[in-house]
Amino acid sequence: MYRAASLSNPGDRDVLLAHPEHLVLGPEGLGEGRTWVAEEDGALVGFATWADVDGVTELEDLFVDPARRRRGHARALVSRIGAELRGRGVGRLEVTANPDALAFYRTAGFVDAGSAETEFGPAPRMVLDLVR
Numbered sequence: 001m002y003r004a005a006s007l008s009n010p011g012d013r014d015v016l017l018a019h020p021e022h023l024v025l026g027p028e029g030l031g032e033g034r035t036w037v038a039e040e041d042g043a044l045v046g047f048a049t050w051a052d053v054d055g056v057t058e059l060e061d062l063f064v065d066p067a068r069r070r071r072g073h074a075r076a077l078v079s080r081i082g083a084e085l086r087g088r089g090v091g092r093l094e095v096t097a098n099p100d101a102l103a104f105y106r107t108a109g110f111v112d113a114g115s116a117e118t119e120f121g122p123a124p125r126m127v128l129d130l131v132r
Contacts, residue, residue: 009100029060036080038064038073048077050085050093057085059095059128078108078128086130093128102126 029035029049038046046064050057059081064073078093085093096116097105102124110126117123 009098035061036077036084038077040068040071040073045071046073046077048074048081050081057090057093059093062095062101074104075108082128082130091129091131093130095126095128097124097126099124 029051034051035047035049037044044065045068047061048059048063049061051060052058059078062074062077064077082093094113095105095110096118097110105126108128110128113125113127115122116125
């Protein structure tokens with residue numbers, strides 16, 4: 001599911017295929033309890049992982065099976081992680097967003113917060129206020 005979701009965006013496909021190391025998901029988030037999954041009819045359809053990176057809480061991964069998108073899974077994952085982090089006293093969740101996902105992030109409540117340099121060039125930074 002991770003690979004299929006990653007490769008489903010035509011704008012990212014060639015770059016990811018040229019760098020297959022980015023198509024391998026490590027076990028750390030799940031093993032450390034930082035990953036939440038979405039299921040539909042008993043099947044895994046998505047997951048999201050958060051991480052604390054140098055004092056900044058990041059939405060590290062957010063992937064939904066391309067065949068199961070637009071059913072509220074991604075929004076539910078962000079909501080669940082937000083609730084978990086609020087319970088831990090975290091006030092904001094940040095993400096380096098895929099430009100093709102900006103509309104989703106804005107609808108989920110994230111606001112623009114500049115840009116970040118990534119291995120593949122600049123990418124938008126967004127922030128979700130968890131205190132509201």
